[in-house]
Amino acid sequence: MTVPVLITLDFTPEHIARLQAISDELVIRQVRTRTPEGVAEALNQYPDTEVLYAIRLPTAWRSEWGVRWIQLHSAGVDHIPLDVIPPHVRITNASGIHAVCMAEHAFGMILALRRRLTDMMFAKPWHAWPPDRWALYARPLLRGQTMGILGYGAIGREIGRLAKAFGMRVLAYKRNPAQRADHTFVLPGTGDPEGRFPDAWFGPGELFRLLEESHVVVNTLPATRETEHLLNADAFRHMPPGALFVNIGRGRTVDETALVDALRTGALGGAALDVFEQEPLPAHHPLWSLDNVIISPHVSAAFPEYDDFAVALFAENLRRYLQEEPLLNEVNRQHGY
Template sequence: MDQGGGRMGAATRRAGPVSHPEGAAEAQALRVLSTMAFPEEWLAKLGAVSPRLVVTQQTAAAVAEIPDAVWAETDVLYTGSTFPDVDRAPRLRWVQLDTSGVDHVTHTPLWRSDVEITTLNGVAPVNMAEFALMMMLAFGHRLPLMVDHQRRRDWPSPADRWDRFMPFELRGATVGLVGYGSIGQEIGRVAHALGMRVLALRRSGAGRGETYRVPGLATDDAKPDRVYLPDQITEMLPACDFVVLIVPSTPETRHLMNEAAFRAMKPSAVLVNIARGGVVDEAALIRALNEGRIAGAALDVFENEPLPLDSPFWAMPNVIISPHVAGFTPHYHERVMGIFAENLRRHLAGEPLLNRVARERGY
């Protein structure tokens, strides 16, 4: 997410006091380039990491908009989507992405280099878990139907109220989590607190480095009731009342939810997609919804965004659409800077970074 407020020229600033003589300081400087504007409070937080940091801020969408001289001396890059060739930035050793996903990086020269890449994984488990819970409650308590009646100013008869608005209680229901990273674990914790049964589909955790965790986030009760491997998805789906998608976008997860997956789901089940649009075969989902093979879908992400005006999803009464907002949180800035500052400290100390991308996995 680009937090910069507009176009600006380059501005080189030290992110903290420097007590060394100028020559010594320059010799030891770690030069950080950000392609988005950091607010003053972000710079202050970075300044507390080390006086060796020299931060250059230059908002730019294209590599060519940044002078070659700046690229040539950059050691660390903070960016959302501005990726140089390694020849242009020979000193570059690490890129901190301003995103949690990496699908926009995998086809760039950066991906094929040995430059370390880290993400903002772990920034949004609290808000995304609440979002998923909201959607499960919305369908469980017939909120779309209530909104429809309100728009039509239609107060149903007593018999209709009983038949149409009988809720589906979450206590005792089963949620299947397709993906069990920090977001999936927080959804599982909240679901357990409500008395739900939690199933999780996940890859082996082998080879994954340490990831960022929101301070104070509990993990003791985050263990699922049963774990499935990716090739067991059609074994898990028939048991689920709700299926929540929270996997990264990779070749392996593209159209993971396909015709076979929807045929494996209960007719009463609801799909919640807060992952990436490409995880769902949208044509297969539309057929499943129209044919009553699943009860509904809450969709925050789509294969094409903005969602085209002629998409059938807009008119479906059993679909809730949100404009890719599940990841929004008022605590975004503090968590992002928490990750970046800690990773800068680790980089200077020669320690493994948080949220390292494993290229062989694709995320």
């Protein structure tokens, strides 16, 4: 018995060798492409593929393709035509492989906002210390403040772990707050698999309660029908004056017009944004002109070891697939993630 595996990413020979070493049953083929059309052509070339590794998927599905399981190279699935893929095909995502990177990125932006590090960078051309430096840069500590984390999955749990290291109170928001453990892919020593760090849990219908208590809000939510513009004018009004807002989830979860208003009026103290409703962010967008906003170009998940971590996850899932064990990070199509 053999299991044909088609990899469409640019994995190195060392990566392929690591995967091949899992079992002699695996027949691994590699066709490098990142487009839906390219993946379709690769499947036409190898229609007996049982396991597909890809970042993009065809927009139409052919009955002669033998795919039974798709491992995605990304955590988000909002760019995937889920309605096209036959229901018998299992889909797993890459959730967890970039949790550390994204949590570090979020905290880097939080510290830059809170300590006004960008102001210090802009002041360098003056070649002098400001006379009012204490008034400018004496900033409230994170320690003792409250962080609200929207989406307590792999990324949110690593952010929660770091927040606890900073001495912060942690509030967690998720679809089912009664389900506190999360046994998806996690790097050893990171995250919060058992859900031990939050001081309180909140579910749908309790968002405003969480926001009212949060000095810093970090959004990691996926883009679904339920989360679209969840962060709107009403939500921002429920945040404490001067609160900080960070978005490393999806741009569609935020009403950007309402966010701009809250930042202009001072209702929010600042925002750090890595994702936007339209990407790249248009040059005329008012967010570019706000001094209390940090913009990063959707790179919070970018780090040199991305493929190494992705292969580690794929290797574990391949082992589980061959042993008929539950796969890590299986996508719930109804939920959209």
